[in-house]
Amino acid sequence: MKKTILSLAAAAAVMSFGTMAAEAKVKACWVYVGPIGDFGYSYQHHQGLLQAKEKFGDELETAYLESVPEGADAERAIERFARSGCNIIFATSFGFMDPTNKVAGKFPDVKFEHATGYKREHPNVATYNSKFHEGRYVQGVIAAKESKAGVAGYIASFPIPEVVMGINAFMLGAQSVNPDFKVKVVWANTWFDAGKEADAAKALIDQGVDIITQHTDSTAPMQVATERGIKAFGQASDMIKFGPTTQLTSIVDDWGPYYIERIQEVVDGTWKQSDIWGGMKEGHVVMAAYANMSDEAKKLAEETEAKIKSGAFNPFTGPVTKQDGTEWLKAGEVAEDGVLLGMNFYVKGVDDKLPQ
Amino acid sequence: MFEGILITIATAATPLLIASVGELVVERSGVLNLGVEGMMVMGAVTGFGVALATGSPWLGVLAAIIVGALFSLLFGFLTLTLVTNQVATGLALTLLGLGLSGMLGESFVGQPGVKMDYIYIPVLTDLPLVGKLFFGQDPLFYVSLLLTAGVAYFLFRTRAGLTLRSIGDNHTSAHALGINVIGIRYLAVMFGGACAGLAGAYLSLVYTPQWIENMTAGRGWIALALVVFASWRPWRVLAGAYLFGAVSIGQLHAQALGIGVPSQLLSSLPYLATIVVLVLISRNRRLTMVNTPASLGRPFVPDR
Numbered sequence: 102m103k104k105t106i107l108s109l110a111a112a113a114a115v116m117s118f119g120t121m122a123a124e125a126k127v128k129a130c131w132v133y134v135g136p137i138g139d140f141g142y143s144y145q146h147h148q149g150l151l152q153a154k155e156k157f158g159d160e161l162e163t164a165y166l167e168s169v170p171e172g173a174d175a176e177r178a179i180e181r182f183a184r185s186g187c188n189i190i191f192a193t194s195f196g197f198m199d200p201t202n203k204v205a206g207k208f209p210d211v212k213f214e215h216a217t218g219y220k221r222e223h224p225n226v227a228t229y230n231s232k233f234h235e236g237r238y239v240q241g242v243i244a245a246k247e248s249k250a251g252v253a254g255y256i257a258s259f260p261i262p263e264v265v266m267g268i269n270a271f272m273l274g275a276q277s278v279n280p281d282f283k284v285k286v287v288w289a290n291t292w293f294d295a296g297k298e299a300d301a302a303k304a305l306i307d308q309g310v311d312i313i314t315q316h317t318d319s320t321a322p323m324q325v326a327t328e329r330g331i332k333a334f335g336q337a338s339d340m341i342k343f344g345p346t347t348q349l350t351s352i353v354d355d356w357g358p359y360y361i362e363r364i365q366e367v368v369d370g371t372w373k374q375s376d377i378w379g380g381m382k383e384g385h386v387v388m389a390a391y392a393n394m395s396d397e398a399k400k401l402a403e404e405t406e407a408k409i410k411s412g413a414f415n416p417f418t419g420p421v422t423k424q425d426g427t428e429w430l431k432a433g434e435v436a437e438d439g440v441l442l443g444m445n446f447y448v449k450g451v452d453d454k455l456p457q
Numbered sequence: 458m459f460e461g462i463l464i465t466i467a468t469a470a471t472p473l474l475i476a477s478v479g480e481l482v483v484e485r486s487g488v489l490n491l492g493v494e495g496m497m498v499m500g501a502v503t504g505f506g507v508a509l510a511t512g513s514p515w516l517g518v519l520a521a522i523i524v525g526a527l528f529s530l531l532f533g534f535l536t537l538t539l540v541t542n543q544v545a546t547g548l549a550l551t552l553l554g555l556g557l558s559g560m561l562g563e564s565f566v567g568q569p570g571v572k573m574d575y576i577y578i579p580v581l582t583d584l585p586l587v588g589k590l591f592f593g594q595d596p597l598f599y600v601s602l603l604l605t606a607g608v609a610y611f612l613f614r615t616r617a618g619l620t621l622r623s624i625g626d627n628h629t630s631a632h633a634l635g636i637n638v639i640g641i642r643y644l645a646v647m648f649g650g651a652c653a654g655l656a657g658a659y660l661s662l663v664y665t666p667q668w669i670e671n672m673t674a675g676r677g678w679i680a681l682a683l684v685v686f687a688s689w690r691p692w693r694v695l696a697g698a699y700l701f702g703a704v705s706i707g708q709l710h711a712q713a714l715g716i717g718v719p720s721q722l723l724s725s726l727p728y729l730a731t732i733v734v735l736v737l738i739s740r741n742r743r744l745t746m747v748n749t750p751a752s753l754g755r756p757f758v759p760d761r
Binding site: 135136138139140144254260285286287288289290291293294295296297298299300301303304305307308310319320321324338342343452453454456457 | 461462465469563566665671672674675705706709714715717719720721
């Protein structure tokens with residue numbers, strides 16, 4: 102008995118020493134809305150965590166909470182992190198916006214980073230997002246080049262500005278090649294339901310589209326497209342393994358560079374409030390390898406990507422007409438970020454009525 | 458195109474049907490297992506993993522059935538032997554299944570799975586219009602129909618089925634007659650677990666051959682609801698599952714056609730339509746009372 106107690110004490114001593122030895126300079130914490138195993142949105146944020154971990158090694162301690170529901174639970178999760186000694190907390194979903202700001206008020210020494218939101222009520226809150234629509238424009242260009250039917254199918258999640266912006270960018274990209282191009286939109290009303298996404302893809306294909314793109318998170322539409330022998334675009338991560346002969350390209354969310362940059366700033370003590378909306382230029386939006394398309398389409402896609410990357414071209418450049426026929430952007434006019442972030446209308450050519 | 462739509466509907470309905478029919482047997486024996494979602498997702502991860510490791514979808518299906526049954530045994534032990542609250546235990550089983558499957562499946566994420574092949578019978582499958590629908594679907598589609606017929610026959614045409622129903626209606630009387638209430642309920646619970654496991658394997662091997670956390674996405678709950686709305690009748694469960702599938706697929710087509718009805722309303726249609734129709738067909742109160750297992754969810758402790 103005595104021996105057991107002794108060895109327990111020894112073990113405890115070793116353990117406490119162990120934590121002391123590995124004490125990191127900075128602790129960064131992540132709150133995810135979905136499971137890290139979704140192979141989509143939360144998965145990509147987690148890849149960012151892993152990149153940061155690899156970069157900083159023992160200097161950085163990390164923690165994460167997955168599948169945190171938006172709302173009161175999120176506030177508890179964020180507050181728990183703030184109390185547990187996190188120096189910087191990344192809240193990675195739009196619905197964490199108010200909880201993040203609320204907790205930030207109570208912990209002025211902790212840095213808070215909220216993804217895809219716009220509220221920065223305290224000096225220790227920053228926001229960040231990515232211009233995924235830049236990638237969608239390139240996809241539109243490819244779709245119009247590759248489609249024989251002249252119609253693409255778009256599996257959408259919820260009618261929020263982010264998604265509407267993506268549909269419009271895709272449409273404009275397609276129209277830049279083929280002014281008569283059509284896009285059929287199906288709202289799955291979920292971010293994540295493999296079965297439903299597969300069904301939506303099948304319905305679209307049965308109605309004659311020969312290219313599928315999606316703004317939902319599973320790889321199911323890619324698999325359906327492969328089975329039916331048409332082409333498709335991946336979402337959030339490179340899905341080429343699910344459609345080796347199907348995937349044209351994929352918009353890959355690369356949060357790693359941003360996370361590393363911000364954590365470095367915390368280490369250096371130079372962290373400041375900011376609102377970053379990074380795109381291809383900043384390396385936040387990356388296109389997966391162009392595949393399964395004609396050389397001509399590939400060349401055009403690469404040119405378009407280069408144009409956007411260099412900052413010479415903005416996908417939302419006039420002349421652009423709204424779906425109802427009224428003029429939105431005059432020739433040469435570039436859309437303001439504020440309008441894009443609150444986008445609630447379609448551009449001309451989208452074959453759908455926007456749910457309000 | 459029409460045939461394609463019907464096949465899509467069958468694919469959407471089959472997992473619901475399999476899980477519902479299993480749960481129907483459980484509930485007919487007087488046990489309410491709300492853990493369908495958890496057992497289903499365990500079946501999905503097992504089926505995917507085993508098929509991936511062995512390259513054989515059939516071994517995956519077999520493993521999913523076994524794991525589903527074993528997982529439900531946990532529920533059986535807690536509720537039947539230790540007489541815990543069935544509702545709470547069922548919910549716990551769902552939470553456990555969702556968490557455990559996520560952990561077990563961590564390395565499967567992002568891996569293309571093994572897909573079960575469609576059936577192909579020369580000549581018959583090539584028949585125009587109906588060939589693929591009747592003779593060219595995935596094997597589990599036919600299994601689900603046989604399962605429904607088998608359960609309907611078992612429950613209402615055999616002595617063992619009568620015994621099972623009698624336990625569900627009045628476990629005290631059944632016990633007094635010398636029927637082994639707990640033993641039979643164990644078997645029923647395991648049958649339900651096996652079916653849920655099979656339904657899960659259908660998702661990860663046929664419907665969308667991949668593993669993603671939470672990939673059941675609430676189908677276990679729909680299966681549970683179908684049992685109640687179908688007033689515990691196997692063929693009505695089939696009707697409910699297909700109706701649900703038909704409206705789900707129909708609304709997607711309506712959207713793709715761009716008819717201009719709000720998509721939120723269209724998305725809720727499957728639920729609305731299923732409830733309305735099943736309420737209509739079970740509006741005969743007396744018949745519903747007869748079909749409802751009177752001992753459903755009530756704990757049973759045999760007096761010695």
